[in-house]
Structures are given as structure tokens and as C-alpha cells.
Amino acid sequence: xxxxxxxxxxxxxxxxxxxxxxxLGDSTYVGIxxxxxxxxxxxxxxxxxxxxxxxxxxxxxxxxxxxxxARGQGKRxxxxxxxxxxxxxxxxxxxxxxxxxxxxxNHVTQVATYYRGKIYAWDxxxxxxxxxxxxxxxxxxxxxTGNDWIEAAFRAARAADPGAKLxxxxxxxxxxxxxxTQGVYRMVxxxxxxxxxxxxxxxxxxxxxxxxxxxxxxxxxxxxxxxGVDVQITxxxxxxxxxxxxxxxxxxxxxxxxxxxxTGITVWxxxxxxxxxxxxxxxxxxxxxxxKAAYNSVLNVL
Ligand code: XIL
Numbered sequence: 175x176x177x178x179x180x181x182x183x184x185x186x187x188x189x190x191x192x193x194x195x196x197x198l199g200d201s202t203y204v205g206i207x208x209x210x211x212x213x214x215x216x217x218x219x220x221x222x223x224x225x226x227x228x229x230x231x232x233x234x235x236x237x238x239x240x241x242x243x244a245r246g247q248g249k250r251x252x253x254x255x256x257x258x259x260x261x262x263x264x265x266x267x268x269x270x271x272x273x274x275x276x277x278x279x280n281h282v283t284q285v286a287t288y289y290r291g292k293i294y295a296w297d298x299x300x301x302x303x304x305x306x307x308x309x310x311x312x313x314x315x316x317x318x319t320g321n322d323w324i325e326a327a328f329r330a331a332r333a334a335d336p337g338a339k340l341x342x343x344x345x346x347x348x349x350x351x352x353x354x355t356q357g358v359y360r361m362v363x364x365x366x367x368x369x370x371x372x373x374x375x376x377x378x379x380x381x382x383x384x385x386x387x388x389x390x391x392x393x394x395x396x397x398x399x400x401x402g403v404d405v406q407i408t409x410x411x412x413x414x415x416x417x418x419x420x421x422x423x424x425x426x427x428x429x430x431x432x433x434x435x436x437t438g439i440t441v442w443x444x445x446x447x448x449x450x451x452x453x454x455x456x457x458x459x460x461x462x463x464x465x466k467a468a469y470n471s472v473l474n475v476l
Contacts, residue, residue, distance in 0.1 A: 178458075178469075179212035181476035182438060185431060189476070190252065190440035192217040192409065195236040197448065198243055202463045206444050207247075213294065214244040215252040215408070215440055217450070221261040225285050229265050229277065232284055241292060252408065252440065253293040255300035255343065256282045257327045259314030267315070275319040279330045286334035295339035295374055295406065298331045299324050303344055309357035324361070325370040332371040343376030343408055349388035350397065362401050376408035379426060380442070382456075383413065387422045391429040399435035409442040411449060411456035412468070420471035423458070427472050 175181035178189035190213025197203045207214075218224060219236040227233050244251050257278050269277060286296060302324055304312045311317050324342070331340050342362065347355045358375065365372045375398050381387050388394070395405045407430055412422045430436035443449045447461040458469040 175473075175476070178210045178473060178476065181473055183212070184476070187430070187436070187476075188213040188250065188438035190214060190250075190438060191444055192440065192442045193240050193244070194448070195219050195239045198239060203444055203448070204243075206459060206463055211249065213250050213252060213438060213440060214240060215254045216240045217443070218261070220254055220285070222256075222258060222266065222281060223261045223263040226266075226281050227263050229263075230280070232288065234288060241289070245292070250294040251289075251292060252406075253286075253289060253296040253338070254408075255297040256285055256331060257298065257316060257323075258300040259312065259316055260301065262315075270315055270318060272319075274315055275323065275326070278316060278319070278323065279326060282327050282330040283334045286331045286338070290335045291337055293335060293338045295341050295376075295404075296331055296335065297343040297376055297408070298328050298340045300343045301345065302342075303347070303354050303357050303361075305346060305354060307353045309353035309360075311357075325365065328365070328371050339373040339404065340371055341374040341376045341404075341406065341408075342372060343378065345378035345380055345409075346385060347375075348377055348379060348381075348385075348391055348394055350390045350394040355394060359398060359401070362398065362403060366401050366403070372403060374404040374406055374437075376406050378409040378442075379407045379411075380409060381412040381422065381426075382454075387412065387425050391426065392432050395429055395433040395436050399433050404435050404437045405430075405433060406437055407439040410439060411442045411451065413451070413454045413456050415455050416467055419455075420467040423468040424471040424475055427475050431475065 182189040191211045445459045446455040
């Protein structure tokens with residue numbers, strides 16, 4: 175196969191990218207998007223601040239631009255993200271208690287209902303675990319509404335969009351020996367044992383020298399999959415360049431391919447210049463849209 179999507183499809187997987195609505199007029203960007211990718215995540219446009227800027231007033235214009243472009247090209251969509259401590263609208267940031275819990279659940283229900291039937295997988299909850307060695311939850315206004323906020327969000331999402339896969343998504347959960355990874359694992363294990371509706375775990379996979387691709391990545395993905403969930407690489411980018419970067423991209427790709435329930439890989443942007451990273455060259459295409467060594471290393475093993 176000669177594109178990432180076609181190559182991933184050979185094993186029944188997808189290859190996706192984050193898309194920004196304000197770049198859909200850039201013909202180089204859209205050309206690569208249409209050619210190479212078969213799954214799309216809105217980079218910011220489906221987040222809480224974008225979709226509910228005022229309480230109970232929903233705004234889907236930019237998200238719809240991405241969804242309609244993708245569906246028009248026969249691509250599928252990952253919905254990102256229904257509930258998160260970050261990128262909350264101002265009205266929500268200082269809420270607490272029952273009012274916040276109900277506002278969060280209403281948001282999950284409204285957004286998942288609006289897109290019902292159009293989303294392959296929702297990131298229902300994003301980044302709810304703490305960094306460091308605690309293995310516990312991140313403190314946030316949502317966490318302070320009660321430890322059951324995550325399962326409540328998943329139940330609301332299932333009721334609103336029963337055909338979509340429901341994912342928990344986080345970063346720095348790639349290394350099996352890290353406490354954060356273990357904390358998420360225990361939550362998924364608990365959800366599965368109690369029948370809380372969860373179908374998948376997303377690994378953001380933002381890598382750099384301080385957080386390198388772990389040599390045990392296959393183990394992490396396999397152990398989560400063994401709980402009875404799909405796993406997905408959801409926001410892949412890797413700082414660096416040249417052959418070193420290409421080898422790391424290849425390692426992540428092989429880790430996914432080695433786990434039957436790893437259903438696909440999404441990179442967090444198209445060209446290096448599209449990256450959310452302030453500097454560096456973490457993606458598969460250079461600023462001019464040329465394929466990098468990392469691109470070829472991924473395509474060669476898919
Ligand atoms: C980032 C976007 O790429 C930026 O444009 C935005 O300013 C901040 O958010 N984890 C996530 C993504 O789940 O939503 C984040 O996206 C990157 C980290």
C-alpha cells in the first residue's frame with residue numbers, strides 16, 4: 175500500500191490525524207489529509223469550551239466543518255473529548271458540587287446525542303489521573319464532585335450514543351512500570367468487573383526525551399487489551415528528527431500491530447508546522463508537506 179490509511183487497512187486498522195477547522199482551506203494540508211488518513215479527531219473543536227461556550231447553549235459550527243469534511247471523504251471520526259479538567263468554558267471552571275456534576279453530565283449527553291451514530295469512538299473522559307507516583311486521580315473541579323464522576327460520564331455517554339465505542343484517554347500511560355499506568359489499569363479493571371460501560375483506552379503517546387517511547391509498550395497495550403477493551407494510540411507525536419525519530423515511530427507502530435486489539439493509530443497533526451508543540455519537528459510530514467523518514471518507517475511496517 176502507498177498511503178498510511180491503505181497500509182493500516184491491510185490489518186483491519188485505521189490511521190488517523192488531528193484536524194484543525196481553520197486549516198481546511200489550506201490545499202496542501204487537505205491534500206495530505208484526504209490522501210493519507212482514514213480517521214479524524216478534531217484538535218480543539220469538540221472540546222467543552224468549543225461546544226458549550228455558554229451554559230446550555232451549544233455551538234457545533236467548527237466541529238461540524240471537520241465532521242462533514244471527514245465524512246464526505248469516507249473517513250471515520252474519533253470524538254474528543256466529552257469531559258476534561260482542561261479547556262472548560264469559563265462558566266464551568268468555577269463550578270462545583272452537584273451543579274457541576276449535573277452540568278458535566280448534561281454536556282456529555284447533549285454532545286454525544288448531537289453526534290449520535292457519527293462517531294467511531296468517544297474520548298469520554300480525558301486526563302483524569304495524576305502525574306507522578308501516586309497512581310491516583312488528578313485533583314480537579316470534576317474530581318471534587320466525587321470519585322464516581324468518571325463512571326457517571328461513561329454511563330451518560332452510553333445512553334446518548336449506544337453505538338459508539340467509549341474510551342478513557344490519557345498521557346504518560348505508555349510505560350507499564352509507571353504508577354499512572356497502573357492507576358488507569360486498575361480503574362479499567364474495576365469498570366469491567368462492575369459493568370461500567372467502557373470499550374477502549376486511548377494512549378495519547380506524546381513522546382520526547384523526558385518521556386521516551388518505552389521498550390515495554392507492547393506489554394502495556396497487551397495488558398490493557400487483556401482486560402477486554404480495545405486500545406488505540408490517539409495523539410502520537412515524537413520530538414526529534416531523522417533516523418532516531420523514524421525508529422521510535424516504527425517502534426510505536428509495531429507495538430500496536432503486535433496487539434490484536436490495538437485498532438488504530440492517530441498522529442496529533444499533519445505537518446511539523448501544524449503541531450501543538452511550540453518548537454520541534456514531531457510529526458510525519460515536514461512544513462512543506464514532504465514525507466519524512468518517520469513517515470517511511472511507519473509505512474514500511476504497517
Ligand atoms: C491540544 C491542542 O493540540 C492545542 O491546539 C490546544 O491549544 C491545547 O490542546 N492532550 C489532549 C489534546 O488530549 O486535546 C491536547 O490538544 C494535547 C494534549
